[in-house]
Amino acid sequence: MENDQFKNGVKAALPIVLGYLPVGMAFGVLARTAGLTPFEAGSMSILVYAGASQFLAIEMISKGIPWGPIVIATFFINLRHLLMSSTLSLHFKGHRLRTLGLLSAQLTDESFAVAMSNPSKISNRPSYLFGIQMISQIAWVAGSVGGALFGRLVDHKEYGIPFALSSLFICLLVIQIKKVHHLWVMVIAGIFSILFKWAFPGNWYILLTGILASGIGIAIEMAGRDKK
């Protein structure tokens, strides 16, 4: 039973694997160029496991920036996970801290989105979410180490690879549109995210848009309820 859920999670996450392998390889190649060994690139993908901040760290390392500022930048980039962790917490009330710790260590934008494409499947089923996240991280680590070892053999800008994760996110976005309110929130969030990304450095726009647009969503919903 537990085992089946893990397997189902793995299956649900296979499209993520398709996206993570090449992007992980791109990371590995860049890490190697910046002077990291394949072991160090792999360790970063195991212990940090956060794409955007890993790429930024590599860029900062190659500019000779010391570890302090890199860690601070990483913290702010990954603050957006607060919102995803809060959302997931609703589905795991009262579970053991050890389980929750394991699940949160592997939380990413992609695995969160796949998990939320069918929330009824993850509710109180840590094994299912664990399956999604485990296979995703394996792909990420395998890609990173592979890229660092023999990355130059593959051109990660070829064959539509740059658009793989974008396509995944588009489909996951469409799956989330379940009622008219969602369509409004999508348009509002789309406009806000572009404005915020333009106005603020880094990726604050995801956290800010998440808070603001979901606030507006609930306001629209309540306004609609009052009319009835």
Place this chain on the structure above:
Amino acid sequence: MLILILGMGTVTFIPRFLPMAFLTRWGLPKRVKEGLDYIPISILSAIVFPILFFNEEGTVGIRAHYILAAIPVFIFSWKVKSLWGSVLLGMLVYWGLGFVL
């Protein structure tokens, strides 16, 4: 390098773990819970739209290659809710457009 990786790992873990650890134990006000329903759509919109409307230099603009590839993926995802199908279609269209644009 070890300090860097451990440091990055720790600060990444904190925002991933704290809400999960505390909110599964405290209850949340109803309003906030309802608001959390809109988090997935808000975050996904915030990820997708900037991809389409920022070019590589990081300035606002129409990123034609991405938008043209996004349209069929959007329609396909709407009709057939298949992650695999969408990813493969997206890659194929993006790749094909590379020869035309």
